[in-house]
Amino acid sequence: MSPENGLRDEIALLGKSMFDRGLTHASTGNISVRLEDGGWLMTPTGSCLGRLDPARISRLDKDGNHVGGDKPTVETFLHMAVYEQRATAGAIVHLHSTHSVAVSCLKDVNPRNVLPPITAYYAMKVGDLPLVPFFPPGSIDLARAVKEMASDHHAVLLANHGPVVAGKSLADAVYATEELEETAKLYLMLRGLETSFLTPEQVADLKVRFPG
Numbered sequence: 001m002s003p004e005n006g007l008r009d010e011i012a013l014l015g016k017s018m019f020d021r022g023l024t025h026a027s028t029g030n031i032s033v034r035l036e037d038g039g040w041l042m043t044p045t046g047s048c049l050g051r052l053d054p055a056r057i058s059r060l061d062k063d064g065n066h067v068g069g070d071k072p073t074v075e076t077f078l079h080m081a082v083y084e085q086r087a088t089a090g091a092i093v094h095l096h097s098t099h100s101v102a103v104s105c106l107k108d109v110n111p112r113n114v115l116p117p118i119t120a121y122y123a124m125k126v127g128d129l130p131l132v133p134f135f136p137p138g139s140i141d142l143a144r145a146v147k148e149m150a151s152d153h154h155a156v157l158l159a160n161h162g163p164v165v166a167g168k169s170l171a172d173a174v175y176a177t178e179e180l181e182e183t184a185k186l187y188l189m190l191r192g193l194e195t196s197f198l199t200p201e202q203v204a205d206l207k208v209r210f211p212g
């Protein structure tokens with residue numbers, strides 16, 4: 001099997017896995033992967049991540065032109081904005097996952113870092129999570145806002161919309177997205193309860209122990 005076909009199968013497999021566990025619903029959410037020739041695979045517009053046909057996943061060339069498969073997601077611009085800023089990004093996952101979206105609607109969060117470091121794994125896999133102000137999906141303003149933050153952050157949260165998470169590999173991007181969603185769930189469970197979060201010193205120590 002070619003590396004590209006292997007990645008097509010992996011996108012469909014992980015898309016179904018996330019759909020089956022309720023991390024994405026209906027035709028929301030999209031996944032992309034950077035290919036060795038500089039092009040991309042992108043999930044098609046209007047597609048359900050639970051029922052992707054690997055052969056119909058959109059193929060883009062290195063300039064972002066659609067060259068194969070179904071028409072790519074209307075949120076392609078979000079993915080491209082992150083790839084432009086992050087040379088190490090090999091894959092990107094964007095979901096409308098319920099708990100992350102709920103947190104993205106809260107008025108009292110810190111927009112520079114929406115979620116506190118509840119667990120070590122969150123601090124290691126996601127870290128600081130800035131909130132991107134609300135702009136309509138597909139708008140140039142949203143692309144510009146994401147691009148501004150993507151150079152310093154591999155994960156951002158779109159207000160009243162959902163997370164965009166980059167990883168070195170597709171598995172990395174999926175796992176970090178899942179960690180973000182579970183942490184958003186924990187955060188909502190803990191609201192109103194006296195809670196100990198990790199201290200800045202503990203987070204700094206984790207970054208030394210588990211770099212990158």
Ligand SMILES: [Zn+2]
Pocket residue numbers: 029075094095096137161162
């Ligand atoms: Zn979206």
